Amino acid sequence: MDHDDFPQDAFPQDHVPQDDRPQDHFPIVGIGASAGGIEAMRGFFRGLPKTLEAAFVVVTHLSPGRESLLPEVLARFTPLTVEAAADGVAVRPDHVYVMPPGCVMGIADGRLTLKTLGPATRETKPIDIFLTALALDQGERAVGVILSGGDGDGAIGVKAVKERGGLTLAQTSDGYGPETADMPLSALRTGFVDFGETTERMGDRIAAHVASESGPALKTRTATAVDEIDAALLAETFAILRRQVGHDFSGYKPSTFVRRLQRRISVIGASGPGGYLKLLRADSAEVGALFRDLLIGVTNFFRDTAAFEALAAQVIPKLFEGRTADEVVRIWVPACSTGEEVYSLAILLSEHMAGLSDPPRVQIFATDIDERSLTVARTGRYPKAYLDTVSPERIAQHFVTEGDGATIGKAVRDLCTFAPHSVLRDPPFSRLDLVSCRNLLIYLGVEAQQQLMPVLHFALRPRGYLFIGMAENVTRFEDLFETIDKRHRIFQARDAIPPARLPTTIAPDVPTFGSAGPYRRRTAIAHTALRHAVESQMLSEFTPPHAVVTRTGEAVHYSARIGDHLEIVPGQPTRELAALARKGLRLELRTALREAIEGNTRVVRDGIGVERQDGRLQTISLVVKPLHTPNETEPLFLVVFNEAAVPVERERQQALEATERDTVIQRLERELSNTRERLQAVIEEYETSLEELKSSNEELYSVNEEMQAANEELEASKEETQSLNEELHTVNSELASKIEALDQVSDDQSLLFDGMNVASVLLTPDLRIRMFTGAAAQLFGLQPSDIGRSLRNFSAPIPLTWLLDEIPTVMAENRPSERTIEGADGARYRVRLMASSRTGSRMPGIVANFTDLHAEG
Template identity: 45%
Template sequence: MTRSSRGADNPFAVVGVGASAGGVEALQAFFSPMPPEPGMAFIVVTHLGQGYESALPQILSRSTKLPIVPARHGEAIEPNRVYVLVSDSVPTLRRGKLNLRQSANRHEYNPIDVFLASLAEDRGEYSVAVILSGTGHDGTLGARAIKEKGGLTIAQQTDQTAPRYPDMPDNAMASGAIDLKLPVQDMAGKLVEYVQGLGTLAVSARGDGRSQRDRIANACQAICDILRDELGHNFAGYKERTFLRRIERRMQVLELRDIEDYVERLRQDRPEVVQLFHDLLIGVTAFFRDKDAFEALAERVIPHLFEDKGTSDAVRVWVPGSATGEEAYSIAMLLLEQMAELKARPKVVVFATDIDDPAIGVARAARYPAAMLKDISPQRLERFFTGDGVSYTLSKDVRDLCIFSSHSVIRDPPFSRVDLISCRNLLIYLDKELQQRLVPVFHYALRPGGYLFLGTSESLTQHAELFAPLDRKNRVFQRRDHPGVPLGLPLLIPHWRHGLLELRPVVRNQPGLPLRLVAEGRVIEQFAPAHVVVTRDGDIVHFSTRTGKYLENAPGVPTRNLVAMARRGLRLDLRTALGEAFEGRRTIRRNGVHVELDDRHQVVDIVVEPLPDNHQELLFLVVFCDVGAPLGHEQMLPASIAEHAASTEQLESELREWRERVQSVVEEYETALEELKSTNEELLSINEELQSTNEELETSREEAQSVNEELNTVNSDLQRKVEELDRANDNLRNLFEGTEIGLVFLDKELVIRSFTPAIKTIFNLIDLDRCPLLTDIVSELADLNLRNEIEPVLANGKSRERRVVRRDG
């Protein structure tokens, strides 16, 4: 009975080895130190060209004592054997048996991802992923799937013994899915050690020895206490077997034998506490992870995003920490389902951001192994995916909604005017200080009434005043539009603007100041017109005295914007003057502006003038000059009627002119917009074609590189055999020339192929005679018919001896 048929009581580890360009050399170094009975099975998956039959089994058989066999469909996996993919089929593992599926288009698959994902589903914690030399990101998703199931992941170290093509191991490491980074020649020893200790901790916890069980239980409780004290998360209710497996894996990575040693390590090494915490929370970006939470989002949030929105409006969603895209695409599918019920559809954009560029590359490809889509309903799978049961690609409708970009939610400015932020299981990776900084950022980024969607282990206890809970259980919150204490974003002010925000002391009459400065300051303070200094945005950076006559605080949140603070009657002319001054960088005047002062009116002249460019930011001086004394309502009425009559015609003329200009601009804008839309669609189409072509060329290059490496290895073997044949031929030649026995070698047609020098005394041969018939050569033997002697030997294969004499006796 083979070990593969012993059932789940005595399982063995299965190692999936992924390699591409540069993989032959790495695979030879990987298997060379492997012992004959390592206690695990190996399945090697590489990138192969269509129709190419790999010679890798013959090549690897010279580097290891392990049996190397080609992978065959339906074959049961046994330990201590190496199975090598030799054709361009797509391999998977199901119930301990290999399944090989021929691919109609090999460019649609990442065979390493597909196999590792199926390995994770089939073997669980007894699965191991090894990522060796290669280009691209194949293997990243598969390694994450194995880590989620509690298996071990190893990547070829990219320093010292660097792989020839480091992209595949580098991308897998950048995604956070790799447990060990090792030189390829050190992997065999580590794997053997790992397999020998696999499952021992969980077995001890369930064993018969009470003291051993109690010791492990106490250690687990101590680990839970450390996680709670250091990170504020309680894992007391975590599944015992999974919890022990995560601990056991970290112990094996750190080469620790005793769980109490690991507890002591946690007490002294906070980064290890964080690493264990990450391991306990892996797998948080699967499609529709936490089904109940996504159902709550679809029912209570998604429909409200489209309320009162038409084709000219937009629905904006932000998914920070999007990793490989599963969460962003899940929300995009919910949005498309809601849009299908609408007659007028607004523009929908899902901004998916992450700091992990390789993960963003995986997300943009939108290609996932079937084993990673188990949480997607058959209806959604059919509607939003295309595939054949092995690998699936998201439809263009879903991909078009999502924009993936590199962005740090901590370092970079946030998106704005967002309707929904889905930040699931990102805050738990940050300390409390960063969490307190990010929640106000999310509040700022959302529109009034916007929604925040968090993970099940996250909460907003620190900033409850900013968000109202919509569904506490599923962590759905709604933005409070009027928080009790207004919170702003941390200001990142360029050094050259610091002077604008400094508090400057008022100049006073102090002893020692020159009389002229004192007098001029007094004149400016008492007799100069009121004025302010503003930026291009209209924000006031300096007030003079007596500005209260023209400005007042606006209701609501305090502001320093000049137009918002302007009194009634002043705002329209002030806004127009500022706009013209900002655009033309010239002095603008507005005369005869009426400002309402409670029960009186003041006629004011406004001057907006750019200040000399002493700063990198242009500033403007706004001066208010009174024209006469304030007038009451009775005094203002006759003057207002005459003034209004005179200006009405001018205003109507200006209005007609502006309407014509606006109409012309609108027509030009619409024409340009149509052209831009057409151009954008063409560019999108061209970009998709180029991206598809680039992927095919990249895959073909990898396949050609792998084939070339195999051919180089085979060529080296053939060259070595040719050298061996040359040496053997030289030895035979020396033997022929040194022997005194006459020998002649014939083929079936009695044609001479070779002979020794001694035969020349019997047959009249010279060194050039290699092809004539022996029967045509004159011999010194009497009464001998060679044909009659040789033909019976050729017929029955039996040797024949006969004594002969020379003609000369």
Template identity: 40%
Template sequence: MGFVVVQHLSPAHVSSLTEILARETTMPVCEVSDEPRVEPNHVYIIPPGRDMTIAKGSLALLPQERAGLRRGIDQFFQSLAEDRQHKAIGVVLSGGANDGTQGIEEIKAAGGMTFAQDESALHGSMPQSAVASGCVDFVLSPEDIAAEIARIARHPYVAPADRDDAPTGSERARIVQIVQRATGMDFTHYKANTMQRRISRRMMMHKLETIREYVDYLRRQPAEVQALYQDLLIGVTSFFRNPDAFEVLARTVFTRLLKNRKSDDPVRIWVLGCSTGEEAYSLAIAFTECAEAARSHVPLQIFATDTNAKSIDKARTGFYPRSIAADVSPARLARFFVEEERGYRISRIIRERCIFSRHNALTDPPFSRLDLVSCRNMLIYLEPVLQQRIMPMLHYALNPEGGLWLGSSETVGSYRTLFELEDVRQKIFVRLPGPPAARFSTQVPDRLPNKAHAPPTMPPREPEQVTLQRRVERLLLAKYAPPAVVITEGMEIIQFCGDTGDYLSPAAGTPTQSLLKMLREGLQVGVRAAIQRAILEKGTVRETGLRVRGSEGYREIAVEVMPLQAGTADQAAFVVMFDDGARPLRHEPPPPPPPTGSEAEEIIRLTHELASTREYLQSVIEQQEAANEELQSANEEAQSTNEEAQSTNEEMQSINEELETTKEEIQSSNEELSTINEELTARTQEMQVARDYAESIVASVRVPLLVLNGELRVKSASRAFYELFQVTPELTIGRCLYDLGNGQWNILELRRLLESILPGQTLLKDFAVSHTFDVIGLRHMLVSSCRLVQARGHEPLILLSVEDVTERREVEDALAARMDDLDKADRSKDEFLAMLAHELRNPLAPLRNAFEILQLADLSSKEHDNAQRMIGRQIDNMSRMIEDLLDVSRITEGKIELRRQPVSLESILTGATSIVRSACARHSQNLSVLMPKVPVYLDADATRLEQVFSNLLGNACKYSGDGSNITLSAERAEGVDPPEVVITVRDDGIGIAPDLLPRIFDLFVQSSRTLDRTHGGLGIGLTLVKRLIALHDGNVEAHSQGLGYGSEFIVHLPILREAPPPPPALKVRAPREPPRRILIVDDNTDSAQSLSTLQRRRGHDTCTAFTGPDALTAAIAFTPKVVLLDIGLPGMDGFEVARRLRAMPALEGVLLLAMSGYGSPEDRRQAKEAGFDDYLVRPVDLEQLSRLLREAPGGNNNE
């Protein structure tokens, strides 16, 4: 089984489907580029911008249609059905529009299998359209479709099999009998191969292996009988199928019918097997166009028949899906169709010309006096016995020179004497003159009785002009056939054939047609005997050795008498042929010697006796002929009486035909009335469905709806109205709007809307109303209203929608507040950035000054030491500001890690106070510390808490004047569980403004506190305080009476219930690190050289490099034991350099230390994966570096 994928792609689209499918299957996948032959287990993809077909197992690419609806999938499916027949499988997956539906119908008609994707389709239009056609066998998910195709591929219906699955004669007869009993249709003479394929197809669908199983299944499942019946009735058709044929019809048949035709003589057309009516309507449209072009007003009647009741019902409605736009031109759609919501409906003027009825052409009487019969693609499904019955019937039904239109694979067969081919390509025939070759019957042999209709009798037709074909046949018969006469059983000649002068001659006297009287001498006895034997034996009789006398003497001939099957059953006929096979006698006896006297007398006597005998026999013959003539006269009288009866019968038949015509017209009127009634019923149902649909919308819509009459009384309300405003239908319907719910709708704004504004406008949208209801409180609403236009005589109605936007208003208010907050945050950010620039510039001034001092030549040692200390302080300030920023970022992103362990609160507070004591001493500030009476222990990160309290104490020192008091107190809270400690930092400094106090812990918030910014700071310290305290499961509060009244910060932290065990003894400080060979790699030259200088001063041997490649070269030459490597190198980054260093055998065991300004856990993880032993954050902590060098394995520089 081969697979072909056809999809809608524009020429500019670059398809990746081939690569995608190639990754998902082991089968070869290729995009079609030439005309490959489809191979089993191969997948072929259509390229963008092309259409594709298949013929004789090979694919062919075509230019894509540039305009209109693209039907690439339909086109391929149709060619697939024609090429592969019952082995075609069509699958319609996700897609827009309805391409593929007609192709699916073609595949189903050919006996193939059809699939469509279920509701899992992302775009459901294409599969839904295919399912709506009724020609889809399976509606499954793509996974289930694949599984079903895999099963079908192994079934004998698709794959060749060794066993013979064809039903036997008895099995087929049982199936035919089951179907006939359920449906009334006899499929006895249905084409055997087609029926076998249809049965095998149904067996495959139901996973049945044998015919016996399927027969049992049919008996148990009536629905399957109907499904098989529908499969056997192949009903695939379309509008203007084979458009060229319609053009030929208009040019030949229609033009001939319209020529010199009276306006009261309708053109009658019969469409056999009309299915769902597309061809009948197409003929009506084509004839209408042709008649208008000829300016003719000849009426048209089309009788469209089919045995499928469902198809007839659909045809009568005249409604078709939008996919017909692919077959019907836009001009015809606009003129002959009415566009509706889901498709198109045939216009009324065309529908009125078409009469649809259920009719079986094999059992029901035919229509008569027809001008055209369309019998396309019906004969090919019938066996010859039925074809031989249909052709004479069609000949009888047609008028002289009427047209017969067959399918492309059909022909009139042996009935060329009845029909003459007019167009060989479109299979259009013309009825020839003359009666049918034999009587036809609507009784099908070997079938169950059908009592619904009796076989019709055919009125005789008068002889018509002999055609050219018959003249040729007569010429050939005259030249090559033997002379003959056609006689009745009474030996009366009724026709001469050829030249009979050598055997017959007119008798003397009254003219006669008697054969015996006209036979020449020597033939009467032998011919009469041969005729008598032929009558008795009812077969052919040949008499030889007869002698006839001619101008050249006697000749020997043979006579052959053959019964003739006459056209009527009341008279037998015979053909008497004269065969001149015997030549003139060559050996005539020599003349006798002259007789003697006695012999001469004897001869004379015998001659007289012979003459007497002849006279006697002649008198007997004449008496017999007289008796025959009397009998003939009586027979003629009887024949005359019979002819009179026949004439009366013909008159009765004529009356019967007139009655039949009247009956047909009445039937036509009844069908038209029935159609109108059905249309009215359908319209009523549609209106009811529309009303139910509208009511269901009103009932289910989420927005509360009210329908009011002119007095503003409620006609109806939606469920949403009752639910939102908590009222019931009993207390709502029929009441005035203002009286609902104890007058809660008596709203001034709403009254103004309905009583003043609405009467002057037909539509009003989104009128804002706010009202506080008794039950549901304050609601904000948008009221929309419109006046409904009613038919004359109906009261006006008002549709009122009340959209509750309270939640939306609340969200909008919250959003506005959030936007204000964001604006404030944005302004705070701008202020912070300005402040950050200011704070970062502050350390640069003393650093620059210290640098200039160190450049002086006559610098004292004290000045030198002061400059160094100045540089150290400013570097510490900048490091602290950067670390604070990083801490805020880590806390915000949740990346900060606390190193919790049992720790004494006293040690934390002692560390914090030691940091700020020198600053307090410089400002002569009094710092008081009150520790708890009983030691308190916390499960905390001591470093982070020391950072918190040093920040709070630093702020107190910063924002308090010289000589002010600062107090740090800690005490255990009483009666609190779990236990906690309360730490308070209090100062009598400048205090906090009331408007700033609620935001004091927000990021970037900082009070100027003084007009100058001598105290500096970034406004992030208190944010860090609050978030670090929260990470320790505590909280912090700020209090102040206002500016000039000092401030107080209170911290609550949970404590341990018991004291932890004592910590291990402190290790003895390790000695200074041994000398190392250190390679320093940094693209910042100053940073690399300064760090190299420091390490050389500490006794290490150093080498510097500024790029990745230089570092690799230096590593080979220098063979370091330690590498300090900057991660952010240009070009080859530090990670790549580390990997290559690790790969060098000479550097095995080298200590790799990463340097970077980033220090997040993710940065450290990546460095570890790249091969680094540890991570140093800039600026490098020299104590940490010294520790790492000291702990590293290895010896000295000489190692």
């Protein structure tokens, strides 16, 4: 980060050494691995380019009470400076910092921070914690690397790095493993990993990314790339995304889309927009990577705290006013990302419900088009770095803390339902009390906003509330929403009926193949106009009155002459068709609508008497059937009022009906009696079934509690096993390293012995051979197979009596002894005896050196 970001008096220039100041303009690479991932780290550091100027921070799973030799082990693999991390140390390039055991590490202002854990405490997610802090501190200069390891640690960390523009990598299979693939696989499954690579190729990826994000060439290349992204190229990119991932991004703001596109061009190292478009055509995996980059959203708990406080004070109490325990408060959070905003609302609602004696139920529908974000949201576990805007009291009340992570409590999580859903493509929810759509409009263009806002208005109940982001507004939709709190962006739905969202019933004339020439074109145009005029006349005069309703019974379209069957009711305006029906029609219409909607079938009611506006009675046939439209976004139903006869005066109609009244009454009484008997039987069956269901539910609840207890025990056993496994990996790696060093020493010793001209023999106290040099082999005629045999068994040029007498004295006094002995052939040898002086040696030995004095002379 820049020096201007520090307070001027925080680090006085006269007292802080230059080498100890935080530096910028170099990436900081956070490496997460298990303690046993030594081979993976060896491959990573051996693959680093020598020209890469970066700092590296290694975070592993370590037991608190175990001393780590990881800095010494890593120093053998890299020429970089390797040291154990210390609290407050400034991160510098070309250095490797290793997290010590028994602590949790973070970073702030370019300096490492360490928090010591208790002796019995072991943080299970140290990699998530550090990578999250690294992303918050370094932004685009952060690089997250996930190597071999167990559990899912690192998955949330790579999400944080990716959200803030950093680079993310995870290990794939190579010559070194990964030994334990759980961590890399968990990170890859999140969809936030830019590259899955072998360890030795990761360094080249990081170097290419650093080169593309720095230097004077960046501005030139970026400006050129943006100029090259013309409308045709963007249109084809939209088409590729729509075809392969099923979502249309043409409604995005061009500047937002181009910025995300440019990041992918930079990360992948493509030769500009044209080259990247060729890659999109050929590689479906890159299409998925671009899709996930476009969905990256920055969110946190209680974002814009003052706005949430205003919502809690002005809106949430009104949601519960007049509601009983049998009713439901319905809330929708579209584009919910990883769920922080959803749980923030759930916490506010839970706190308000705690003060009510008999609160209604609450349902929060949270949707997004990104399945990976929804997976994180459903889990509800976040690093504590994500909870900096949550008060300690709320953390204690609504979260279950686990080390430096926290999980949403069950009471809050049970209020929320997460599901995939596109606000621009899928049918909306309906009859909602509150829609919280924050920081989605800022990414959408004008046309997409004009499509979305009526949808949100339709989803709300009359006088429902809309909560949007601080950078958003509904100025162009004042006919749909009125302002409650302009500063905090809280609005209320007006009772206005939005324009009908139905497809055009009369399609424009399509020229047939082969038509050409001005005469044929004018004829086609004239015929089209005539046909439209004729059809419009027929529709207005001869088509029966009709209406189109949704599956909730709300009207979205009326035909001409519909007023003979509907009337405006006093009170609050409504769009419910059955509530607007005239006397004699309301009950039949409501029943027919329910049957048609529940069974998705055609329903007909004949012989319904309706009182018209002029007081006359008319018999009609009512038809309700599903309306099938191309590209329909929600189920629609067509209601047709077939006028079966000419209206008659009320007196005449009453006279005609009087003769049949008695018969009708008797028939209705019989039907009512039968219906009551059937209803009583159904009620008894229902009560019996309800008791059985209650019993089954209690049994299932008991089984579920037992399963949860067993699952918790298995989780604890798994963590203990994983910890032991990682420690064994570390010990095994250290042992292999020591064996390798011992083999090297043995080879060096053998080479040294073979090159000596002195005849030396290493003996046991009873003169058994343990080792000898080449010169001794020639002197005594020894072979490698003679090791372990007594030196007395070999013919020697000199008598060995003195050796036998002198050895006990040399060993007892631990001093050398030397003597010149004349051999049988007249040769003279200087014999020197030395005892092994190694402390604690289990096998004391004697070294005998034989020097031919004649040869020296």
